[in-house]
Amino acid sequence: MIKQLILSSILLLLFIGTTEAQSSLFPETPGMVSYTYRNSFQKDVSATLDTLQAMGIKDMEFSNLFGKSATELRALLDERGMHCSSYGVSYQDLMGKTNKVGEDAKTLGAKYVRVAWIPHDGTFDLAAAQKSIADFNAAGKILKDKFDLTFCYHNHGYEFHPHGDGILFDLMIQKTDPNYVSFEMDILWTFFPGADPVYYLEKYGDRFELMHLKDLKKGVEGNLSGGTAVENDVALGTGQLDIPAILIAAKKANVKHYYIEDESPIYYKQVPQSIEYLKNLKK
Structure with a gap:
């Protein structure tokens, strides 16, 4: 009888754990x-890496080597x-130092190279x-x-200007080669x-392989400036x-990596809050 009760309790705990895991939107x-x-x-x-490690962070997107060589930074990771x-990397380095960018990315162990800003004057x-x-x-x-x-190209807001019957960002997605971009x-x-x-x-599905997770303060109105x-x-x-x-849409699109980005001066307070929020999201 005692063995049966113990077994039943174990099965119940396993069921509860499985149910909780299944109901988590971002496990x-x-x-x-x-x-x-x-x-x-x-x-x-x-x-800084020690701080992030203590928070459970394992996956990094670096856009600066912070005075280290790619080999040194890889060793620290x-x-x-x-x-x-x-x-x-910058647009300039992507185009002018393509081989060096590729070598550093491989040394770091990265699978992706990303640019987040296209130089342009005015609009x-x-x-x-x-x-x-x-x-x-x-x-x-x-x-x-x-x-x-x-x-991967990281959009920054200014690409959403109207173009003909559409948007310039749509043109960029449609005209770049999915084998290479x-x-x-x-x-x-x-x-x-x-x-x-x-x-x-939903429209472009797996063209989006990476994602920056961030939120915009309530009451702030947007524009096409990119800033x-x-x-x-x-x-x-x-x-x-x-x-x-x-x-939910990102999961369906099979986004591969999700990164928190918080540019706020109080990022050290907000990042733990964001991680906790994601952990508690339910389907």
């Missing part, structure tokens, strides 16, 4: 964009059981979009063929210019974006 631990902790990284890379899945226009399309196709082919890396959706910089992240995830005060970055779930709906 994984998110990755982190190094830019969130940029000031800390500039002072002490090792100590390996020592902590962490890894770099995406390596962010981002058709000419700028067409140039970036050609450049991304060319650089993306080199990174794929020579280094087996996937290039993928995308990292920054959900704030999709929402800020007035677009719907869910719509783009807003850093104080307008708030903890996930406290702003204007419908995070659950976005995550």
Whole structure:
């Protein structure tokens, strides 16, 4: 009788645990964009990695080597059981130092190379979009063929200007070669210019392989500038974006990596809050 009760209790606990796991919308631990902790990284890379490791962060997207070589940074990650899945570089380095970018990304252990800003004067226009399309196709082919890396462009809000019957960002997705160019959706910089992240995830599916998770302060009105005060970055779930709906669409689109990015001066308070929010989301 006692054995039966013990067995029943074990089965019940297993059932409860399975039910909880199944009902979790975001069971994984998110990755982190190094830019969130940029000031800390500039002072002490090792100590900052220790802080992130203590929070359970394993997946990193670096857009700066912070004075280290790629080999040195890789060693620091390996020592902590962490890894770099995406390596962010400038547009200029992507085009002018493509091979060096590829070599550093491979040394870091990254699978992706990312660019987050296209240089342009004034309004981002058709000419700028067409140039970036050609450049991304060319650089993306080199990174794929020579280094087996996937290039991703991270939208920043200014690409959503109208073009004919559509939007320039749509043109960029449609005219880049899916064999060589993928995308990292920054959900704030999709929402800020007035677009719907869910719509783009549903429309273009697996063209989006990476995602920046961030939220926009309530009451802030967006525009097409690609810029807003850093104080307008708030903890996930406290702003204007419908995070659950976005995550559901992202899962269907098979987004591979999710990174928290928080540009706020109080990121050190908001990041733990964002992680806790994601952990408690239910389907």
